[in-house]
Amino acid sequence: MKKIVLKKFRLTKKVFSFPYILFLLLFVIVPLVLILVNAFLDGDNRFTFDNFKTFFTSPASTIVLGNSLLVGVITTAVCLILGYPVAYILSKMSSGRLIVLLYVLPMFINFLIRTLATKAIFIAMNVELGMGTVLFGMVYNYLPFMIMPLHTTISSIDKSYYEAAQDLGADKATVFLKTTLPLSVSGIISGITMVFIPTISSFAISQLLSNGKIFLFGDSIQLSFEQNLYGVGSIMSLVMLAFVLVSNLIMNKFNSNSDNVRRSLW
Amino acid sequence: MVQKVSVDNIIELRNVSKIYDGKYAVKNASLTIKRGEFVTLLGPSGCGKSTTLRMIAGFEMPTEGQIIFNGKDITNTPPHERPLNTVFQRYALFPHLNVFGNIAFGLKLKVIPNGTKVNRKGETVQLFRKFTKEEIKKKVNDALKMVDLEDYGHRNVASLSGGQQQRVAIARALVNEPEVLLLDEPLGALDLKMRKDMQLELMDMHKRLGITFIYVTHDQEEALTMSDKIIVMRLGEIQQIATPEKIYDEPANAFVADFIGESTILSGTMLDDYKVEFCDTVFECVDSGFKKNEPIDVIIRPEDLKILPKDDPNSLLSAEVLSSVFKGDHFQVMTLAAGNELMAYSNENCAVGSTVGLYIKPFDLHIMHKTRLINEIDTYITGENLVEICGTDFDCVTTLPEGTPVKVSVDFDDVEITDDEEDGTIGATVLSSIYKGSYYQAILSTDDHYIFFADTDDDWLKGDRVGIKIAPEKILIEVRDENAKEEQKTVIDETLTEEERAAIREEQKTPAPEFDSDEELIEEYGVDGEYETDEKEDEE
Numbered sequence: 001m002k003k004i005v006l007k008k009f010r011l012t013k014k015v016f017s018f019p020y021i022l023f024l025l026l027f028v029i030v031p032l033v034l035i036l037v038n039a040f041l042d043g044d045n046r047f048t049f050d051n052f053k054t055f056f057t058s059p060a061s062t063i064v065l066g067n068s069l070l071v072g073v074i075t076t077a078v079c080l081i082l083g084y085p086v087a088y089i090l091s092k093m094s095s096g097r098l099i100v101l102l103y104v105l106p107m108f109i110n111f112l113i114r115t116l117a118t119k120a121i122f123i124a125m126n127v128e129l130g131m132g133t134v135l136f137g138m139v140y141n142y143l144p145f146m147i148m149p150l151h152t153t154i155s156s157i158d159k160s161y162y163e164a165a166q167d168l169g170a171d172k173a174t175v176f177l178k179t180t181l182p183l184s185v186s187g188i189i190s191g192i193t194m195v196f197i198p199t200i201s202s203f204a205i206s207q208l209l210s211n212g213k214i215f216l217f218g219d220s221i222q223l224s225f226e227q228n229l230y231g232v233g234s235i236m237s238l239v240m241l242a243f244v245l246v247s248n249l250i251m252n253k254f255n256s257n258s259d260n261v262r263r264s265l266w
Numbered sequence: 267m268v269q270k271v272s273v274d275n276i277i278e279l280r281n282v283s284k285i286y287d288g289k290y291a292v293k294n295a296s297l298t299i300k301r302g303e304f305v306t307l308l309g310p311s312g313c314g315k316s317t318t319l320r321m322i323a324g325f326e327m328p329t330e331g332q333i334i335f336n337g338k339d340i341t342n343t344p345p346h347e348r349p350l351n352t353v354f355q356r357y358a359l360f361p362h363l364n365v366f367g368n369i370a371f372g373l374k375l376k377v378i379p380n381g382t383k384v385n386r387k388g389e390t391v392q393l394f395r396k397f398t399k400e401e402i403k404k405k406v407n408d409a410l411k412m413v414d415l416e417d418y419g420h421r422n423v424a425s426l427s428g429g430q431q432q433r434v435a436i437a438r439a440l441v442n443e444p445e446v447l448l449l450d451e452p453l454g455a456l457d458l459k460m461r462k463d464m465q466l467e468l469m470d471m472h473k474r475l476g477i478t479f480i481y482v483t484h485d486q487e488e489a490l491t492m493s494d495k496i497i498v499m500r501l502g503e504i505q506q507i508a509t510p511e512k513i514y515d516e517p518a519n520a521f522v523a524d525f526i527g528e529s530t531i532l533s534g535t536m537l538d539d540y541k542v543e544f545c546d547t548v549f550e551c552v553d554s555g556f557k558k559n560e561p562i563d564v565i566i567r568p569e570d571l572k573i574l575p576k577d578d579p580n581s582l583l584s585a586e587v588l589s590s591v592f593k594g595d596h597f598q599v600m601t602l603a604a605g606n607e608l609m610a611y612s613n614e615n616c617a618v619g620s621t622v623g624l625y626i627k628p629f630d631l632h633i634m635h636k637t638r639l640i641n642e643i644d645t646y647i648t649g650e651n652l653v654e655i656c657g658t659d660f661d662c663v664t665t666l667p668e669g670t671p672v673k674v675s676v677d678f679d680d681v682e683i684t685d686d687e688e689d690g691t692i693g694a695t696v697l698s699s700i701y702k703g704s705y706y707q708a709i710l711s712t713d714d715h716y717i718f719f720a721d722t723d724d725d726w727l728k729g730d731r732v733g734i735k736i737a738p739e740k741i742l743i744e745v746r747d748e749n750a751k752e753e754q755k756t757v758i759d760e761t762l763t764e765e766e767r768a769a770i771r772e773e774q775k776t777p778a779p780e781f782d783s784d785e786e787l788i789e790e791y792g793v794d795g796e797y798e799t800d801e802k803e804d805e806e
Contacts, residue, residue, distance in 0.1 A: 160358035168372035182362040
């Protein structure tokens with residue numbers, strides 16, 4: 001007689017991950033597969049490579065892609081230049097943590113409302129909506145994502161490194177360049193990742209703050225799907241995914257070089 | 267003569283104090299360090315030794331006083347301009363640089379003289395240059411060789427063991443050829459075996475390089491082994507400055523005796539010159555110059571106390587054996603004589619409960635002035651039968667009117683310590699508890715930093731919060747003259763020659779105190795009520 005062994009269900013730690021795995025399957029993996037499938041289907045659900053041809057040969061889409069990358073790079077650079085001194089100064093202050101919270105506070109308001117309000121202010125001030133206003137909106141929205149990881153990293157640097165550098169003959173500027181800056185590389189990387197990737201994929205901000213004049217990659221994906229061009233939209237999504245993965249890989253490469261520095265929470 | 271002293275002395279601290287949040291971390295520290303000396307700052311945690319070192323390194327600015335380096339005042343010089351280097355407690359090796367990069371850090375920043383040239387105005391100008399890559403490489407490799415880590419230049423510092431990191435930290439400091447090397451508990455993180463090896467290596471390095479080492483530790487054995495001179499600190503104040511032998515053989519006070527090595531501390535009376543009474547017995551001793559019948563502390567090292575058969579004619583004291591524990595090369599014997607416990611080291615086991623005779627050479631009896639004979643506080647009467655002590659009104663028995671300035675005295679026996687802070691009239695923190703043969707002398711700090719001495723039967727745990735109670739009739743009150751001046755106290759460095767002492771006194775422009783015996787050179791360690799006066803102004 002065959003013995004049927006029924007596995008007893010036991011509540012282990014693993015079980016608690018099931019809901020998330022299910023969620024991941026339904027809302028991340030399945031859509032990704034759908035996008036992949038859609039990319040190779042034409043309007044009549046037949047297999048085709050035409051979608052790729054359409055995307056890569058049309059100059060409009062490459063301009064949009066270039067624009068997105070440009071906006072992403074400029075926004076990230078401005079956020080880093082503005083955010084680093086703020087994070088540095090706040091990490092030296094005893095009440096720094098509280099002030100960082102003030103920087104995060106605007107995020108409590110929905111970003112659409114914030115962006116619409118920014119637009120209203122620009123219009124009231126008679127500022128012409130265009131690339132400048134889009135960049136402003138991007139920096140305004142993503143600056144907290146730069147400050148937070150930088151602040152966490154800089155304030156977790158052991159003070160004894162500064163003292164050691166001073167002891168070895170470094171003045172204040174040298175202490176910063178030779179210890180603080182290299183020791184905060186992981187925070188810089190986290191900050192760049194958290195600003196660059198959302199910026200290149202963002203939509204709405206560029207549309208609203210340029211009155212639709214400036215069209216970014218996120219906007220054109222949205223548009224393709226709205227116009228039922230599922231194939232082209234999927235291709236764009238794949239290209240975007242490739243960019244995100246590549247930039248993540250580059251960032252990780254950088255980060256592993258400074259691995260022994262305590263990783264920030266972000 | 268003054269000039270001569272400052273040439274020999276590489277570092278000098280003059281009345282240096284450091285105040286954090288209104289509390290003294292270092293109080294009025296004066297010391298001199300000679301060129302080439304191995305000096306150790308020794309004391310329990312929180313005694314101010316690290317703060318003193320950090321002030322010498324320049325990481326902390328003294329609140330008061332001066333730091334002199336090679337005859338120049340460097341009190342306000344930033345750390346990167348001071349010609350000294352530090353080995354940090356947890357090494358502080360830069361994680362983003364490899365071993366080579368860490369050691370080369372200081373060399374890359376250094377500028378060295380590179381000839382002179384005559385500028386347009388006809389003045390001779392000193393030229394400077396940086397080290398070349400080859401020079402740096404050679405120096406780093408020499409430094410690595412010195413600490414036995416020749417092939418480790420390319421290694422990541424995180425991949426090194428504690429001992430190796432320690433060596434890199436030492437190499438990083440020494441490669442800059444500092445005149446003084448500061449070491450802040452550098453061996454604290456190493457295991458015992460490694461520590462012993464590193465101790466010998468550091469001593470060897472000190473001998474070879476001939477530079478001055480200033481070493482901070484809480485390990486008395488380490489200090490006794492390595493140093494030319496030990497500075498014992500406690501509660502921010504210097505207790506004694508002397509050679510290791512002198513610190514061990516002639517501790518300045520009960521604290522130093524208790525902290526350095528094992529010892530029995532007993533209360534006694536100095537009957538006359540060369541005559542001391544304790545354990546209900548009169549002993550011969552080699553000390554003189556005390557007041558007649560002055561209460562004193564007697565310190566007996568266990569290795570000096572000889573155990574003899576009960577009826578031995580040389581026996582001075584008869585005692586009962588309480589315990590005998592084997593310690594590897596000797597037995598540690600606890601004996602009870604006239605109600606006082608005395609510890610002795612013996613080569614033979616003693617039967618517990620048996621009676622033995624004890625003998626000690628007059629030379630081995632170390633006699634010290636009592637730090638304080640009675641708790642004294644200057645205060646005011648605050649109401650009918652009320653007197654203020656440390657910010658709280660205590661019941662007392664007095665006929666004096668409100669507002670009268672008084673001096674309150676409380677005997678050590680009459681300070682009652684309660685387990686629960688709430689049960690006492692005021693709260694206090696236990697700073698130390700020293701066994702004195704038959705009772706414990708506890709030292710308590712109240713919240714406004716007055717120090718109470720109390721004799722109790724119980725051993726109170728250091729750092730515990732307790733309550734203090736005093737029976738009203740035990741508070742002795744005396745009318746006080748408000749204009750009386752406070753006395754100035756000084757610690758004298760015992761390793762200095764008489765000539766040098768005279769020079770220091772001249773520099774400080776204070777009248778030379780007269781010494782009858784060495785014991786009088788020593789400062790008492792109690793922290794008196796003088797804290798309370800100008801604390802508020804000094805707050806940062």
